[in-house]
Amino acid sequence: MPAFEMRKIVKRFPGVVANRDVDITIEAGEIHALLGENGAGKSTLMQILYGFHSMDSGSILIDGKPVEIASPRDAIALGIGMVHQEFMLVPRFSVVENTVLGLQGKLDLREAARRLRTLSEQHHLAVDPDAQVQHLPIGVQQRVEILKLLYRDARLLILDEPTAVLTTHEKDQLFTVLRGLRSEGHSIVIVTHKLQEIVDLADRVTVMRDGQVVATVSTRETTEQELARLMVGREVNLRAVKVPVERGKAILRVEGLHVRDEVGQEKVRGVTLDVHAGEIVGIAGVDGNGQSQLAEAIMHLRPADKGRIFLHDREVTRLTVAQHRAFGLAYVPADRRHVGAVTEMSIADNAILGSQGKHTKGPFLNTRKIREHAEKLITRFGVRATSIATKAGKLSGGNLQKLILGREILEDAAAMVVEQPTRGLDVGAIESIWAELLAQRERGKAILLISAELEELMNLADRIAVMFEGRIVGILNAASVTTEKLGLMISGLSEES
Amino acid sequence: MKLIERRVSPADSPLAVTTAMVGAAVVAMLITSLLFTLYKANPLQAYFALFHEPFASWRGFGYTLVRTAPLTLIALGTIVSWRSGFGYLGFEGCFVIGAAATSWLALNTAFSSWAFLPLALLLSFAAGAAWAGMVALIRARFGGNEVLISLMMNYVAILIVQYLVSGPMRAPGGVPETALLPRATWLPFILPGTRAHAGILLALLATLLVWVLLRKSRVGYELIVSGLSPSAARFGGINVGARLVFAAFCAGGLGAWAGLVEVLGEQHRLMDGISGGVGFTGIIVALLAKLNPLAVIPAAVLYGGMTVGANAMQRRAGIPSSITFILQSLIVLMVLASDIFRRYRVKLT
Numbered sequence: 001m002p003a004f005e006m007r008k009i010v011k012r013f014p015g016v017v018a019n020r021d022v023d024i025t026i027e028a029g030e031i032h033a034l035l036g037e038n039g040a041g042k043s044t045l046m047q048i049l050y051g052f053h054s055m056d057s058g059s060i061l062i063d064g065k066p067v068e069i070a071s072p073r074d075a076i077a078l079g080i081g082m083v084h085q086e087f088m089l090v091p092r093f094s095v096v097e098n099t100v101l102g103l104q105g106k107l108d109l110r111e112a113a114r115r116l117r118t119l120s121e122q123h124h125l126a127v128d129p130d131a132q133v134q135h136l137p138i139g140v141q142q143r144v145e146i147l148k149l150l151y152r153d154a155r156l157l158i159l160d161e162p163t164a165v166l167t168t169h170e171k172d173q174l175f176t177v178l179r180g181l182r183s184e185g186h187s188i189v190i191v192t193h194k195l196q197e198i199v200d201l202a203d204r205v206t207v208m209r210d211g212q213v214v215a216t217v218s219t220r221e222t223t224e225q226e227l228a229r230l231m232v233g234r235e236v237n238l239r240a241v242k243v244p245v246e247r248g249k250a251i252l253r254v255e256g257l258h259v260r261d262e263v264g265q266e267k268v269r270g271v272t273l274d275v276h277a278g279e280i281v282g283i284a285g286v287d288g289n290g291q292s293q294l295a296e297a298i299m300h301l302r303p304a305d306k307g308r309i310f311l312h313d314r315e316v317t318r319l320t321v322a323q324h325r326a327f328g329l330a331y332v333p334a335d336r337r338h339v340g341a342v343t344e345m346s347i348a349d350n351a352i353l354g355s356q357g358k359h360t361k362g363p364f365l366n367t368r369k370i371r372e373h374a375e376k377l378i379t380r381f382g383v384r385a386t387s388i389a390t391k392a393g394k395l396s397g398g399n400l401q402k403l404i405l406g407r408e409i410l411e412d413a414a415a416m417v418v419e420q421p422t423r424g425l426d427v428g429a430i431e432s433i434w435a436e437l438l439a440q441r442e443r444g445k446a447i448l449l450i451s452a453e454l455e456e457l458m459n460l461a462d463r464i465a466v467m468f469e470g471r472i473v474g475i476l477n478a479a480s481v482t483t484e485k486l487g488l489m490i491s492g493l494s495e496e497s
Numbered sequence: 498m499k500l501i502e503r504r505v506s507p508a509d510s511p512l513a514v515t516t517a518m519v520g521a522a523v524v525a526m527l528i529t530s531l532l533f534t535l536y537k538a539n540p541l542q543a544y545f546a547l548f549h550e551p552f553a554s555w556r557g558f559g560y561t562l563v564r565t566a567p568l569t570l571i572a573l574g575t576i577v578s579w580r581s582g583f584g585y586l587g588f589e590g591c592f593v594i595g596a597a598a599t600s601w602l603a604l605n606t607a608f609s610s611w612a613f614l615p616l617a618l619l620l621s622f623a624a625g626a627a628w629a630g631m632v633a634l635i636r637a638r639f640g641g642n643e644v645l646i647s648l649m650m651n652y653v654a655i656l657i658v659q660y661l662v663s664g665p666m667r668a669p670g671g672v673p674e675t676a677l678l679p680r681a682t683w684l685p686f687i688l689p690g691t692r693a694h695a696g697i698l699l700a701l702l703a704t705l706l707v708w709v710l711l712r713k714s715r716v717g718y719e720l721i722v723s724g725l726s727p728s729a730a731r732f733g734g735i736n737v738g739a740r741l742v743f744a745a746f747c748a749g750g751l752g753a754w755a756g757l758v759e760v761l762g763e764q765h766r767l768m769d770g771i772s773g774g775v776g777f778t779g780i781i782v783a784l785l786a787k788l789n790p791l792a793v794i795p796a797a798v799l800y801g802g803m804t805v806g807a808n809a810m811q812r813r814a815g816i817p818s819s820i821t822f823i824l825q826s827l828i829v830l831m832v833l834a835s836d837i838f839r840r841y842r843v844k845l846t
Contacts, residue, residue, distance in 0.1 A: 014504065299732075301731055301732060320734065320736070321731060321732070321733075321734040322734030322735075322736075324734075325734050331732065333732060335728075338726060338728055338729065339726075339728045339729055339732045340729070340732065341729060342722055342725045342726045342729045343726075344725050344726075345721070345722070345725065349718070349722075352718075353722065353729065353732070353733040354732070354733040354734055356715055356718055356719065356733065356735075357715065357734075360715050363714050363715060363716065364709075364713050364714050365713060365715055365718060367713075
C-alpha cells in the first residue's frame with residue numbers, strides 16, 4: 001500500500017485542463033521526481049496535494065484511507081509539507097522564529113530551539129536556530145525551509161524546483177540531506193525539469209505532458225534521453241552542435257567597469273573583457289554576483305561608475321540606450337515579462353519595441369510595415385500564437401522568449417548581450433533558442449551570454465568568464481573545461497590555476 | 498448543478514460590453530429611484546424631467562453641448578497623462594490657469610477676432626502645459642509624487658485666480674470678477690436659439706487629435722509603453738522622463754483649453770469659482786470612457802446632459818439636483834463593477 005496516492009485527479013482552469021485523470025503514488029522512503037515541461041500540470045498537481053487548489057474530481061489517499069485536503073493547514077496536519085521555489089521566510093526573523101511562525105499553541109522559543117537543534121543534528125542540516133535568516137546563504141535558507149517541515153512532523157516533503165538557485169556545491173549538500181531523509185522513511189517529491197538531477201537522485205519518476213501522466217518509470221531503467229523524449233513527446237537533441245567559426249576582430253570591449261546597484265552597493269568591481277565577431281563569450285556565476293548589473297551597464301540601462309565600454313572601437317560608455325541600439329548592440333534581458341516585453345500589449349506592438357523608430361511614416365507608425373515585421377518574426381522564429389494581435393502576456397515563457405530573442409536578432413546588431421536566455425524554459429524551447437544563438441555566432445555576430453546554467457555555457461560558449469562577487473576570477477576555454485572545475489570557481493572555491 | 502459558471506475569458510464582444518454598460522446604468526437608476534421615493538416623487542416622472550430637458554429639448558440640448566465641451570477636454574487630458582503612467586489630478590488648476598491666461602489676452606490686447614482665437618489657444622495651452630509640466634519635471638527629475646503635488650497645486654492655481662479677480666484684473670463693482678470680455682473674442686454660437694458655442698467643435702477636434710496621437714503615432718506608442726512598463730520602455734531606448742513631460746504638457750494644455758472654452762464660450766469673464774469642479778468631473782468622465790479617447794464624447798454628453806437635467810428636475814419634480822450627482826457617481830461605480838459580470842455565464846440547463 002503506497003503512503004500517498006492521488007487518483008483520477010481532474011483540475012480545470014479557465015481555458016485549460018491542467019490535470020486530466022492523473023494518478024500518482026508515492027511510497028514511504030522514496031524520492032519521487034515529477035517531471036514535465038512548463039504548463040504540463042506538475043505544479044498544479046502538487047498544489048492540489050498541498051491544499052492550495054481544490055480539485056474538480058478525484059481522490060487523495062494516505063495509507064490507503066481517503067482524506068480531504070481543503071487548505072495547506074489540512075495538508076500540514078496530515079504530514080504533507082511543501083518548499084516553494086520562492087522561499088516563504090521572514091528575513092529579519094531568526095530561524096527558530098520562522099519555524100514557529102503560524103503554529104498554534106503556547107510559544108516557547110527556547111524549547112523550540114532545542115528541538116530544532118536536535119532535528120538539525122539528526123538530519124545533518126547544520127542550521128543554527130538563532131541565526132537571522134537574512135544573513136544565511138540561499139542554500140542554508142532552503143535547509144531552514146526543510147527544517148520547518150520536519151518540525152511540523154511532515155512525512156511527505158514536496159520540493160518545487162529545489163536546485164534552481166543553488167550552486168553546484170549547495171546542490172550536492174541538498175542531495176545528501178534528501179538521501180538521508182529517504183533512508184529514515186520520509187517520502188520526497190521533487191518537481192523539476194532538470195533531467196540529470198533526476199537520474200542522479202530519484203528512485204522513480206512520473207513524467208507529465210499536457211496535464212496527463214505519460215509514464216511512471218524507475219530511474220534505474222531509464223536514461224536522460226528517454227526521459228526527454230517522454231517529456232517533450234519527440235526526439236530531442238540535448239547536445240548542441242557547434243561548428244568551428246573563424247574568430248573576427250573584437251566588437252564589444254569592456255575595460256575596468258565598476259557598477260553599483262539601486263542601493264549603492266558595488267556589484268561590478270573592475271570587469272574587463274572583450275567579445276569578438278563569430279564568438280560566444282559566456283559569463284558563468286551564481287545569481288547575484290554582478291552579472292545583471294554588468295549586462296545593464298553595457299546597454300546603459302544602468303550608469304557605470306568607472307570604466308569604459310567600446311563598440312567597434314567607438315566609446316559608448318555614456319551614450320543612451322537608443323544610441324547603443326543604433327550603433328549595433330542588442331540585448332535579451334533576463335526579466336522577460338517586465339523588461340523584455342510589455343505583456344499588456346500585442347505581439348505586433350512588442351515586435352517593434354526598440355526599433356519603433358524604424359517602423360514609421362513621418363511621425364506616424366507604419367501599420368502595414370509593423371504587421372509584416374511581426375508576421376515575419378513569429379513565422380521565422382516559430383512563435384506559437386493565434387495572431388499578432390494576441391497580447392504578449394498570453395504567450396508561454398518559451399514563446400515569449402522566442403519573440404524577444406527573434407526581435408533582437410532581426411535588429412541585425414553586430415553584438416548581442418543575452419542574459420539567462422533559457423531560464424525556466426522547457427527542453428523543446430531550449431533546443432530552439434540554443435540553435436538560434438549558434439546560428440548568430442556562425443553569422444559572425446559577437447555574443448555575450450550570461451547564464452547560471454553551466455550546461456548551457458559548456459554547450460554554446462567558446463570562452464567562459466567566471467564571475468564571482470563582481471570580479472572575473474578566470475577566463476577559460478570552453479572546450480577544455482569541466483563542470484566540476486566551473487562549479488568550484490563559481491562558488492569562489494577555486495581561482496583559475 | 499452550478500447555475501453560474503466562470504468563463505474562460507471575459508465576454509468582450511461589443512454586444513456583451515454594451516449590455517453590461519446599459520445594465521449598469523439601469524441598476525444605478527433603480528437604486529436612485531429609492532432616493533426619489535424619499536421625496537415622494539414618482540421616479541418615472543423624475544427621470545423624464547432629468548432626461549427630457551437635456552436630450553429632447555432644443556434649448557436644453559444646447560446647454561448639454563455647453564457642458565460637454567470642457568468635460569471632454571479634461572477627460573482627454575486625463576487619458577493622455579494616465580495612459581503614460583503620469584497620475585495627474587491637477588486639472589482644476591490647469592482649467593483656471595487656462596481661463597486666466599485667455600481672459601488676460603482678451604482684456605489686454607486688441608486683435609481682430611480671426612487672429613485672437615489662434616493666439617488664445619496657443620497662450621492658454623502653453624500656460625496649462627507649463628503648469629502641469631512643472632509637476633512632471635519634479636517627478637521625472639527628483640521622483641516626486643505627482644498625485645499629491647498636482648492636487649496641492651490645484652489650490653495654488655485657484656488662489657492665484659482669486660487674487661487676480663479681486664486685485665489686478667478686477668472690474669469696478671461689487672463682485673470679484675473681471676470686466677466682460679470684448680464681444681469679438683467670444684466663441685461663435687453654433688445652434689440658433691441656444692447657447693451652444695464652438696467649444697464643442699474644439700472638443701471634437703481634440704478628441705480626434707488625441708486618438709491619432711495615442712493610436713497612430715510613434716510618440717503615442719512610446720507614451721503607452723512608458724505607462725505600462727517603464728523598465729521595458731527604457732530597454733526599448735525610450736526616454737521615459739522626456740515622454741512623461743510631453744504627456745504632462747498635452748494634459749495641461751488640454752485642461753487649459755477647457756478653461757478657455759468656458760471663458761470664451763459661456764461665462765465671457767473670469768471669476769472666482771469658475772471651474773465648478775469640472776476638473777474632477779472630467780476625470781470621472783475619462784474613467785467612464787475607460788480611458789478610450791473615442792468613448793469620451795458619449796460619456797461626456799451623458800454626464801453633461803445629466804448636469805443640465807438636474808436643474809430641470811429640481812424645478813419640475815421638486816427633487817434636489819444633488820441627487821443627480823449621486824446618480825452620476827453610481828453609474829460610474831456600476832459601470833466599473835460591471836466588468837465582473839462579463840466573466841461569468843448563466844447555465845439554464
